[in-house]
Amino acid sequence: MREAMFHAEVGDDVYGEDPTVNRLERLAAARLSKEAAVFVSSGTMGNLVAILAHAGRGDEVIVGDKSHTLVNEVGGAAGLGGVQLRPIRNDRRGLLDPGELKAAIRGEDLHYPRTALVCLENTHNRCNGAALSVEDMHPTTATAHDRGIPVHIDGARIFNAAVALGVAPSELVREADSVQFCLSKGLSAPIGSLIVGTGEFISRARKYRKMVGGGMRQVGVIAAAGLMALEEMVARLAEDHENAKQLALGLASIPGVTVDPAVVETNIIFFGTRDLPLAEFVARLKQQGVLVGPGRMVTHYGITASDITTVVEMVRALLASPQPAAPR
């Protein structure tokens, strides 16, 4: 990717003149069978720009209560767009109940905001990285569409979902009006996300991208890595999923770790520790060169099956004698 970045042909992307970005946007739209795409710096910016392009000030957007957009995107929709996020319950796999969704959609009333958008997330990060099929999502999309409300998918890891389910990514998003996906994370590019949708929607999104400072100039240097991510890094996501499964199974065999391998569908594992506080567990693994989150582990490019065995044995040894860490 560094090599591709070095050799990238560039131009001014604000004027649509960067050939590498243009190729990336065309490829992204084609992979998801949508009319057009726009390149943004991150998943957070992608979701924000999509929300701004769907909803205006005082509008309401329905999201899952465990969604990344609600929990981890700094309230950007409200802070920058004057858009109210209305959470409804995510089930164990990150789905929304159609009955609850129907009840949350606003009717015509002087006192109510307009329901402008419904958001789904796939894979669902906080719901164990669950990979949602188009059939899983259909009751939500149909309920929203019946009321004339568009659906946006936060597909930061949509390619993980497609690989896990063995379907084309375009199939997974065929009922969605817009999708954001990340070239970083499992696809291994250093930076970048794309928003896809209709040509008209993407033109509006492009304007909001400029508004939030996301219009970049010779950004082909980054898009070149993104092209490699899309062309070469998708199929190997299956390795990450297999490694995550093996890691979960290994951790489940260790007394003192709580984890349910059965719920691991992609590359995200949620776990707990019984006898050692999570912060201490994270710090002790970090001392040994293993980076994990407090309660969450993620597998990605560069982590091999033999690394998984090593980490499982490291955790086993650590929890067999959980003394406090040496001062750092």
Ligand SMILES: Cc1ncc(COP(=O)(O)O)c(C=O)c1O
């Ligand atoms: C589901 C989901 N959406 C959006 C994002 C935001 O992506 P970024 O970190 O590129 O802003 C993340 C990041 O982890 C995510 O998990």
